Amino acid sequence: MTGPVRLKEDLTGFATLISKEYTRIVRIWVQTLVPPAITMTLYFVIFGSLIGRRIGEMDGFGYMQYIAPGLIMMSVITNSYGNVVSSFFGAKFARHIEEMLVSPMPEAFILLGHVAGGVIRGLLVGALVTLIALFFTDLKPVHPFVTLSVVFLTAVVFSLAGMINAIFAKKFDDISIIPTFVLTPLTYLGGVFYSISLLPEFWQKVSLANPILYMVNAFRYGILGVSDIGIGQAYVIILSFIIGLYFFALVLLKRGIGIRE
Amino acid sequence: MRALEIRDLTKTYANGIQALKGIDLDVEEGEFCALLGPNGAGKTTTIGILTSLVTKTSGKVRIFGYDTDTDLALAKSCLGLVPQEINLNLFEKVLNIVVTQAGYYGIPRRVALDRAERYLSQLHLWDRRDSIARSLSGGMKRRLMIARALIHEPRLLILDEPTAGVDIEIRRSMWDFLRQINADGTTIILTTHYLEEAESLCRHVAIIDNGLIIENDRMSNVLRKLSVETFVLNLQEEVSSIPEVPGYDLRLMDPTTIEVDVESRRGINDLFSALTGKGLRVSSMRNKANRLEELFIRLVDRKDAQLEERRR
Numbered sequence: 001m002t003g004p005v006r007l008k009e010d011l012t013g014f015a016t017l018i019s020k021e022y023t024r025i026v027r028i029w030v031q032t033l034v035p036p037a038i039t040m041t042l043y044f045v046i047f048g049s050l051i052g053r054r055i056g057e058m059d060g061f062g063y064m065q066y067i068a069p070g071l072i073m074m075s076v077i078t079n080s081y082g083n084v085v086s087s088f089f090g091a092k093f094a095r096h097i098e099e100m101l102v103s104p105m106p107e108a109f110i111l112l113g114h115v116a117g118g119v120i121r122g123l124l125v126g127a128l129v130t131l132i133a134l135f136f137t138d139l140k141p142v143h144p145f146v147t148l149s150v151v152f153l154t155a156v157v158f159s160l161a162g163m164i165n166a167i168f169a170k171k172f173d174d175i176s177i178i179p180t181f182v183l184t185p186l187t188y189l190g191g192v193f194y195s196i197s198l199l200p201e202f203w204q205k206v207s208l209a210n211p212i213l214y215m216v217n218a219f220r221y222g223i224l225g226v227s228d229i230g231i232g233q234a235y236v237i238i239l240s241f242i243i244g245l246y247f248f249a250l251v252l253l254k255r256g257i258g259i260r261e
Numbered sequence: 262m263r264a265l266e267i268r269d270l271t272k273t274y275a276n277g278i279q280a281l282k283g284i285d286l287d288v289e290e291g292e293f294c295a296l297l298g299p300n301g302a303g304k305t306t307t308i309g310i311l312t313s314l315v316t317k318t319s320g321k322v323r324i325f326g327y328d329t330d331t332d333l334a335l336a337k338s339c340l341g342l343v344p345q346e347i348n349l350n351l352f353e354k355v356l357n358i359v360v361t362q363a364g365y366y367g368i369p370r371r372v373a374l375d376r377a378e379r380y381l382s383q384l385h386l387w388d389r390r391d392s393i394a395r396s397l398s399g400g401m402k403r404r405l406m407i408a409r410a411l412i413h414e415p416r417l418l419i420l421d422e423p424t425a426g427v428d429i430e431i432r433r434s435m436w437d438f439l440r441q442i443n444a445d446g447t448t449i450i451l452t453t454h455y456l457e458e459a460e461s462l463c464r465h466v467a468i469i470d471n472g473l474i475i476e477n478d479r480m481s482n483v484l485r486k487l488s489v490e491t492f493v494l495n496l497q498e499e500v501s502s503i504p505e506v507p508g509y510d511l512r513l514m515d516p517t518t519i520e521v522d523v524e525s526r527r528g529i530n531d532l533f534s535a536l537t538g539k540g541l542r543v544s545s546m547r548n549k550a551n552r553l554e555e556l557f558i559r560l561v562d563r564k565d566a567q568l569e570e571r572r573r
Contacts, residue, residue: 006334009367016364023357095348099409102312102342103365104334261274261315 006104013105014113021087021117025124032083032121033128036075040129043071044136047193059195059226068133069220070192073154075129077187077212078179080122080155084114084162085175092166097259107253111163111246118159119152126151139223146231147222153238154215158183160245167249167258191216196228211237262325264290264417264448265311270320272306272472280306282472283320288450288465290325290416293443295459295480296452297553298469299561304452305345307469308421312342325416338366341415343406345422345452351395355386355405358394359412366413373412380408383438400431407435417448424458436462456554460484466553470561483556485525491549492529494519497542506535520549 025032044064052063059066091097100110133139141147161178169175190212196204207213208229218234221227227234253259265288272281281303288294298304309315311322313333322329327336349358356377363373381387384404389397397405403423410418420439424432432455439462443449453459459466459480466483468476476483499516509532512520523529536543 006338006367009338012367012369013365016361016370019364020357020361091350094350095346096350098314098342098344098348099350099362100365101314102337102340103362104337104367105365106334256316260313261309 009104010106010109013103014109017100017105017109017113018116018120021083021113022120024087025083025117025121032079033125036079036125037128037132040071040075041132044068044133048136059197059224061224061226062137064137065139065224066195066220067193068137068139069223070190070216072126072129072133073151073216073219074187074192076122076126076151076155077158077215078183079125080118081158081162081165081179081183083121084118084159085166085169085179087117088114088163088166089169089172089175092169092259093172101259108250111160111249111253114163115156115159118162119155122155122159123151126155141223142225143222145222147219150215150218150222150234150238153235153242154219157211157215157238157241157245160242160249163249164245164252167252169258186210186212187216189213191220191228211241214238262290263323264288264292264325265450266321266323267307268321270307270310270322271318272303272310272315273318280472281310281318281320284469284472284474286467286474286477288417288448290448291443291446292465293439293449293463294451294465294467295463296450296467296469297456297459297557298452302469303472304469305421308342308344308419308450308452311419312340313337338413339416341410341413341418343403343410343418343420343423345425347399347402347406349394349402349405349409351393353394354390355381355392355394355397356390358405359409362409363412368413376412376414377408380411384408385434400427403427404431404435407438411442415447417450418442419450421452422454423451424453424455432458456557460553468557468560476560480553484553486556489522489524491520491522493547493549494521494536494543495545497544500541504536504539504541506532506539509535 048064048067052067055063057063088097091100130139165175165178189207190210191207196207196213199207214229214234214237217227217229218231218238221231265286267284267286269283269285270281271279271283273279284303284307286307296304296307306315310317311324311329313329322336324336325339327333327339329336353361359377359381360370360373363376364370368376377390378387381390384407386401386404386408389401394402394405403425407420407423410420424435427435436458439449439451451459451463464480466476466478466480467474493514496517496519500513501516503511503513503519508527510522514520521532523532533543
């Protein structure tokens with residue numbers, strides 16, 4: 001930051017960046033909002049309605065009801081990550097990132113502005129998927145504060161992760177490697193579709209190393225009141241990731257990694 | 262006050278290329294300064310360092326007294342950049358591009374909209390304010406980058422080849438515009454390969470070659486250093502051989518065209534007298550090259566020859 005001398009100007013810059021990100025999300029809604037809605041509808045129809053009927057109950061809930069929080073969370077994770085990575089890398093690739101870099105806006109606000117964009121898209125998609133879920137099942141949050149805080153904080157975590165990916169990315173392949181080979185497997189194995197109590201003990205322990213498991217379960221706890229892990233532990237892990245990723249991304253931006261020669 | 266102070270600035274890229282080898286440069290407030298040099302001389306690296314797009318290896322840069330090491334935000338707030346490459350968000354509307362840029366500098370939207378109307382109108386882009394940048398012509402995109410660079414009303418405007426690929430009519434209207442904003446108090450640093458442009462616009466010139474400043478003076482002083490100029494004379498009648506004129510080296514290019522090198526101390530009066538004495542009448546005359554261009558080539562060639570000599 002540049003101290004109080006320019007704080008008002010810096011906040012204007014920050015608000016401008018958030019507004020630009022929001023406008024981008026809404027302008028290309030066919031790319032940002034529609035695909036996750038269609039994908040999640042298919043998940044609800046195939047896994048929830050068609051296959052789920054044969055699976056029966058999980059942790060005392062119908063399968064559709066059980067997977068709904070996980071699917072909402074999955075869409076929040078992929079969209080908050082995807083928004084930041086595509087917006088920041090796109091700006092880098094087309095070089096209009098320079099508009100920001102030559103301006104006096106501090107790196108912290110450049111980072112937070114992009115994170116805000118990711119959070120906005122994650123939450124918009126999350127809300128859309130929740131609406132779709134309501135056509136298939138009942139969802140009344142048992143712990144509204146936990147529900148909202150976990151979804152918000154998770155969107156922050158993956159927006160920060162998306163920013164780091166975009167900072168390092170040099171070509172378009174680099175922005176699809178992490179989502180394909182890391183994010184998707186971790187999400188699928190993060191308790192979206194099942195309770196880890198169904199796994200053998202060894203794999204239960206392995207699953208506990210997956211941070212997404214804590215986020216999905218904390219969110220499920222907020223909505224259904226059941227979880228495979230402790231909620232306090234989930235908050236500690238989520239907040240630790242936010243702090244770690246924030247400072248890592250900030251250092252990268254300050255050092256000009258991937259953005260300055 | 263000095264708009265820009267550069268001291269012993271060096272830049273070595275990760276691949277080992279030493280783009281700047283310790284340059285010093287001062288630009289006074291209100292100046293219109295040309296930064297010239299052949300491709301790869303270090304102009305864009307210098308501009309990149311001033312605008313923080315390139316990290317310097319060593320040296321000091323002060324912009325209106327603000328040290329870029331300690332007061333970078335304040336230094337940046339004084340600067341406007343028109344880069345060499347088109348770096349617009351091509352999917353964004355013209356008006357949004359300039360208003361968003363203003364926002365990054367902390368200018369409220371209401372003020373930014375007023376300024377956007379003023380600058381886009383002056384640069385003949387107001388009618389296209391709702392167009393997507395991608396749909397603009399090359400010249401329009403360049404003018405949009407100028408409007409974007411001016412939206413926060415910088416005290417120092419840096420233009421890196423702003424008229425490259427722009428047709429002569431638009432180029433001249435851009436020159437008028439730049440003269441006007443300079444007259445209104447904005448200090449301008451211009452890099453260009455059109456030396457006619459630099460000679461026409463700039464009062465100060467710095468020439469950079471191989472990462473070193475090899476000339477840095479008032480434009481008038483620099484042009485005075487041009488000891489020999491080449492003129493092209495068009496004759497009214499055809500001649501079959503080169504006329505002999507003592508003290509002048511004449512070359513017959515075609516039966517009605519003579520090229521001649523004239524030393525500035527000798528002047529051109531004697532040549533005309535001699536030609537008139539031989540019954541030759543000159544219908545028109547022009548410089549073979551722009552004066553600055555000629556000087557530039559000589560300076561750069563001389564420097565290259567010195568480097569070659571040292572290598573041997």
